[in-house]
Structures are given as structure tokens and as C-alpha cells.
Amino acid sequence: MKSNETVNGPDGDQDVKDTSRRNFLKQSSLLTAVALTPGTAVKAAVMHVDEKIAAVFEKMPLKMEVNGKPQKLSVEPRSTLLDILREQLDLTGTKKGCDHGQCGACTVHVDGRRVNSCLTLGIMMSGKKITTIEGLANSDQLHPMQEAFIKHDGFQCGYCTPGQIMSAVACIREGHAGSEHEIREYMSGNICRCGAYPNIVNAIQEVKDGGQTV
Amino acid sequence: MKQFQYICPTTQQGVLDVINKPGTKIIAGGTNLVDLMKRGVTAPDKLVDINHLPLKSIISTPKGLYIGALALNSAVAEHELVARQYPLLAMALKAGASPQLRNMATVGGNMMQRTRCGYFYDTTMPCNKRAPGSGCGAYEGVNRMHAIFGGSSQCIAVHPSDMCVALAALNAVVIIAGKKGERRLPFTDFHRLPGEHPEMDNHLAANELIVGVEIPNNHFAANSYYLKVRDRQSYAFALVSVAAALDIENGIIRHARLAMGGVAHKPWRLFDAEQALAGKPVSEDSFKQAAQLAMQGAKGYGQNAFKLKLAPATIAEALKHAAGLA
Numbered sequence: 380m381k382s383n384e385t386v387n388g389p390d391g392d393q394d395v396k397d398t399s400r401r402n403f404l405k406q407s408s409l410l411t412a413v414a415l416t417p418g419t420a421v422k423a424a425v426m427h428v429d430e431k432i433a434a435v436f437e438k439m440p441l442k443m444e445v446n447g448k449p450q451k452l453s454v455e456p457r458s459t460l461l462d463i464l465r466e467q468l469d470l471t472g473t474k475k476g477c478d479h480g481q482c483g484a485c486t487v488h489v490d491g492r493r494v495n496s497c498l499t500l501g502i503m504m505s506g507k508k509i510t511t512i513e514g515l516a517n518s519d520q521l522h523p524m525q526e527a528f529i530k531h532d533g534f535q536c537g538y539c540t541p542g543q544i545m546s547a548v549a550c551i552r553e554g555h556a557g558s559e560h561e562i563r564e565y566m567s568g569n570i571c572r573c574g575a576y577p578n579i580v581n582a583i584q585e586v587k588d589g590g591q592t593v
Numbered sequence: 594m595k596q597f598q599y600i601c602p603t604t605q606q607g608v609l610d611v612i613n614k615p616g617t618k619i620i621a622g623g624t625n626l627v628d629l630m631k632r633g634v635t636a637p638d639k640l641v642d643i644n645h646l647p648l649k650s651i652i653s654t655p656k657g658l659y660i661g662a663l664a665l666n667s668a669v670a671e672h673e674l675v676a677r678q679y680p681l682l683a684m685a686l687k688a689g690a691s692p693q694l695r696n697m698a699t700v701g702g703n704m705m706q707r708t709r710c711g712y713f714y715d716t717t718m719p720c721n722k723r724a725p726g727s728g729c730g731a732y733e734g735v736n737r738m739h740a741i742f743g744g745s746s747q748c749i750a751v752h753p754s755d756m757c758v759a760l761a762a763l764n765a766v767v768i769i770a771g772k773k774g775e776r777r778l779p780f781t782d783f784h785r786l787p788g789e790h791p792e793m794d795n796h797l798a799a800n801e802l803i804v805g806v807e808i809p810n811n812h813f814a815a816n817s818y819y820l821k822v823r824d825r826q827s828y829a830f831a832l833v834s835v836a837a838a839l840d841i842e843n844g845i846i847r848h849a850r851l852a853m854g855g856v857a858h859k860p861w862r863l864f865d866a867e868q869a870l871a872g873k874p875v876s877e878d879s880f881k882q883a884a885q886l887a888m889q890g891a892k893g894y895g896q897n898a899f900k901l902k903l904a905p906a907t908i909a910e911a912l913k914h915a916a917g918l919a
Contacts, residue, residue, distance in 0.1 A: 383743060383781070383862055439599065456599035456640065459627070479628050480694060492667075492696040498627045499697065500620070502599050503642055546693065553692070567827035568691025 443504045445470070446514025454501045461485045461496035464511060472512040472541045476570075483569035486542035486549075487511050493549035495568075512541035515548065523591045524548050527582035535573035543569045547583045548593050556587040594630050601642040605802065608643055609772055613800035619643055621663060622697040624690070625706040633716050634707075634723055648701075648804055651675070657809040662701030662802075666756065667692065669700060679808055681817035681838050685759035688821040691828050701803040704757055704767070704783065707794065708750035708858075709830055711735060721747045722791040729791075737896040738830065741904065742857040748791030749894055752784055752859050753830050759819060761860035762836040762852035765808045771801040780806065784859030791858070813838035813850065818914035821854070822907050831855035833904045835911035839875075846870050846879070851887065851912075856904060863887040866908070875916045877909070884908035 438453040464470045476484030485497040488510040515522040534540040546569045555565035616638035629635045648661035670686035712720045712730035719728035739749040765780040784795045821834040834854035840847040849870035851863035866887040873879040884905035913919040
């Protein structure tokens with residue numbers, strides 16, 4: 380008889396104007412890092428792991444395309460795509476919500492596919508094409524999904540909105556916006572704590588029904 | 594997250610040469626591993642990115658379907674061959690995670706994902722799976738999501754995958770590469786029960802790499818269903834899930850396959866219930882009897898005792914859907 384046992388065995392940022400607080404935070408964390416360095420180095424030397432530390436602390440080159448622009452960067456292997464976009468490229472439209480792949484606020488497109496940038500290591504994006512919320516509009520012309528979110532009041536606080544919009548565009552491109560039920564299922568990776576879901580669904584349905592190219 | 598060294602070999606041999614070293618972890622989609630690294634549950638010294646290996650194919654073979662270990666969950670779920678011949682697998686995949694995560698997660702990575710037990714994730718709590726010998730917080734603790742089959746005093750965690758439940762039901766075979774060549778392991782033998790060693794989730798050795806899975810041809814396509822019961826309608830782990838596949842001829846069940854998720858440390862095949870269904874007429878009574886038979890040996894641990902009623906009801910309901918009676 381067969382059996383199952385047979386085997387052995389948030390920071391709310393106003394993107395352009397209010398950069399001073401972010402700069403302050405960056406500078407202060409840099410100072411903290413400098414202050415900590417001597418102790419860490421001494422400990423490392425005592426433990427004879429300095430070479431090992433040097434190897435892992437080394438930044439690595441990363442080339443990727445972000446919103447149509449080639450970027451040459453130097454990144455720590457542990458940096459997520461989300462942190463690189465926000466901290467190194469100042470593309471703060473992509474939000475850090477849960478930072479654990481549970482809320483969808485960090486949704487971006489990689490080679491046309493929507494992903495959670497908080498669970499994506501930047502170093503693994505070599506040669507990839509990234510699109511963020513900043514890359515969706517055509518200069519001053521909003522993307523139809525952005526227009527629809529405004530028209531249908533698809534947000535309240537707005538924090539989840541960049542992720543919602545990136546996901547909504549992908550949802551239509553994937554062919555998963557055929558009905559309200561399908562939209563709700565295929566938008567389930569984006570959480571909205573304000574509860575704007577009905578309006579988000581309406582916005583997506585309008586763009587889908589309008590037949591515009593997204 | 595702790596610093597680590599990152600390497601990206603371009604050949605299978607290059608991967609096999611390095612993965613055996615302690616502190617080394619393979620990364621594919623990273624949806625689970627990066628999360629575990631952020632939380633300090635695991636802290637590798639070296640990450641081996643295997644995304645440059647040619648293991649993404651989904652192809653029809655004379656014996657069935659071959660799916661490369663690096664095929665994305667979304668690519669498998671949307672694949673025309675899978676939709677037509679193995680709808681059970683497509684349904685299970687679409688019931689798992691979110692569209693974004695399915696665009697990152699691979700078939701091999703889905704198999705290798707760790708439990709979502711809260712004690713495993715919380716590094717301030719005891720957990721024999723994360724820290725062997727530290728105890729099991731869930732055994733007498735918060736265990737609403739936990740196992741009712743195959744648990745031990747050491748661990749009552751469940752395997753979180755939906756895809757694996759379907760692959761277990763479909764008698765898939767795992768193809769594993771090692772230094773000495775390839776070996777094939779029945780899918781139902783890939784994951785293990787916790788026993789005295791809950792730190793081991795499966796039978797993959799440290800020097801081995803999953804290269805793909807094969808699903809044999811079957812006659813279940815017309816009558817299969819994946820039913821997942823969870824706290825919210827989408828994007829949540831299963832309380833109980835059932836993969837049901839029936840081969841029906843003139844109202845009589847020729848063969849049945851059943852597997853459950855959310856109830857054990859591995860995808861839980863219901864072999865006794867399958868046997869009992871063979872030769873029976875398609876009827877709600879047959880399904881209810883099979884569901885009761887499947888519950889032999891089930892054990893609740895307090896908060897999860899509701900699963901003792903939920904599981905048989907879910908089995909019967911999944912069978913009804915598979916048979917077209919629902």
C-alpha cells in the first residue's frame with residue numbers, strides 16, 4: 380500500500396519639492412556608517428576575516444535600462460531593485476510598503492513583466508529593461524491608466540497608487556482584465572488600505588473598454 | 594540583510610562545482626529566499642544565481658510534459674499545453690501567490706520554498722526547523738495554519754505550495770542533477786515529513802540541483818479541479834486545498850487522484866481515498882465516503898482542529914467540481 384511516509388527519510392514623499400529630509404536622512408546614515416567602521420574593521424582583523432569581508436563588501440557593476448535610459452551603477456549584491464531605484468536613481472515614485480512582497484506597492488515592470496522590486500536583487504537585473512511609474516507617462520501626457528485613476532478617484536492616501544497603476548497596466552497587457560471578477564483576482568497582489576478597490580476596478584475597466592493602447 | 598558574495602555561473606557544471614560548500618545558497622526567483630534573508634532566518638555567505646542556465650523550457654514529450662526548473666510559475670500557468678492537458682496544474686498555480694510573484698517564482702524554487710510557520714519566521718521564537726533543538730513553538734502555540742497529517746513532536750509546519758499539490762496528484766517526476774549525473778525522484782517522494790529532522794524539508798542533497806519536472810500523460814484533463822480554502826479569496830496561503838483528478842467513463846470512476854495542501858509538511862496524497870473511488874459511480878455519496886476515508890490518522894493540535902471538518906468537506910467539494918456535479 381502506498382503511503383505518504385514511504386520515504387526515509389513609509390515615508391510619504393513629495394517627489395520634487397521636499398528632498399531636504401531625504402538628503403538629511405541619507406547624510407546621517409552615512410555618518411553613522413563612518414562612525415561604525417573602525418570597530419568593525421578591528422573586529423574583522425582580529426578574526427582574520429578581513430579578506431573575506433573585503434570580498435563581500437565589494438560593490439559590483441550593474442548595467443540596466445531604467446525608463447528607457449541606460450544606467451551604469453555600482454551596487455552591493457544585497458541591494459534590492461527597489462532600494463537602488465529609490466536611493467541611487469532618486470526614482471522615489473516606486474514605494475516601499477511592506478518590503479516583503481505582500482503589498483505590491485513596489486511593483487515595477489522588468490522586461491515587460493510586473494514584479495515586486497522589494498524581493499528582486501538589483502545585481503540580478505543586469506541587462507534588463509525596468510519601467511517604473513515615472514516611465515509610464517509620455518512627458519507631460521499622462522498614461523491612460525493614470526488619467527483613469529484620477530477620473531475614478533482610484534486612491535485616497537495615494538501610497539499604493541504607483542504599484543496599483545503598474546499592476547493595472549500589466550493586468551490589461553496580460554489579457555486579465557476581462558471582467559470585474561478577473562480584474563479583482565489579477566490585482567490581488569496590490570493591497571490598498573484606504574479601500575479604493577471599487578474605483579480602481581472601474582478605472583481599469585474604463586481603460587480596457589476604451590481600447591487604448593496601454 | 595547580511596552581506597554576501599554573488600556569483601552567476603553560466604553552466605550547470607559551474608553551479609554544481611560551488612553549491613556543495615557550507616553557507617552557499619542557490620537563488621532563482623528569490624521570492625522566498627530574499628524575504629528569509631531580510632528577516633535573518635537564513636544568512637548565506639554566497640548566493641549562486643542560476644538564472645543563466647537553459648532550464649526554462651516547457652515542452653511536450655512522447656511520455657508527457659517536461660517543465661524546466663527555471664520556467665516561471667506564470668509561464669507554466671499560462672502555457673497552452675498546460676491549460677489543455679494539465680488544467681489541474683494551471684489552476685493550482687493561479688491559486689498561488691500574486692501575479693507579480695508568479696512572474697518571478699520558478700518551478701524549482703516553488704518546490705524549495707520554506708514553510709510560512711510564524712515561529713520559523715520569528716527569530717526570537719523557538720523553532721526546530723530554523724534552529725534544531727530549540728523546540729517547536731507551534732505545537733502548543735499559535736497553530737491555526739498547521740498540519741493535521743504527518744506531524745511530529747518536533748514540527749507541525751506545513752508546506753505552503755499549491756503547485757506542488759497538483760504535481761503530487763499528477764504523479765510528476767523530479768529530475769535532479771548531481772556530480773554523478775541525473776537521478777529521477779517521484780514527486781511524492783521529494784518532500785519529506787518532519788520526524789526528528791524538521792530542518793530538512795526534502796530529499797535534495799546539498800550538491801544537487803533540480804533541473805526539471807516531468808508530468809506523465811493522463812486522462813484527467815476533462816475532470817480535474819483545484820479547490821483552495823483560505824482566509825481571503827485571493828493572495829493567501831491555504832488553510833486546506835485539494836487537487837482532485839478523475840478519469841470517468843460512462844459515469845464510473847476508472848482512476849482518481851487526490852492530494853491536499855495546507856495539511857502536512859509535504860503535499861499529502863490521499864492514496865486510500867483514491868483506491869476507494871476506483872470503480873465507483875460518480876456520486877456525492879462516493880465522494881463523501883472517500884473524504885471520510887482520507888481523514889484516517891488526522892490529528893488536530895488545538896487551534897487547527899477546525900481542519901478536521903474543513904478537510905473532508907473540501908475533498909468532497911473538489912471532487913464534485915472535478916466530476917462536473919457542482
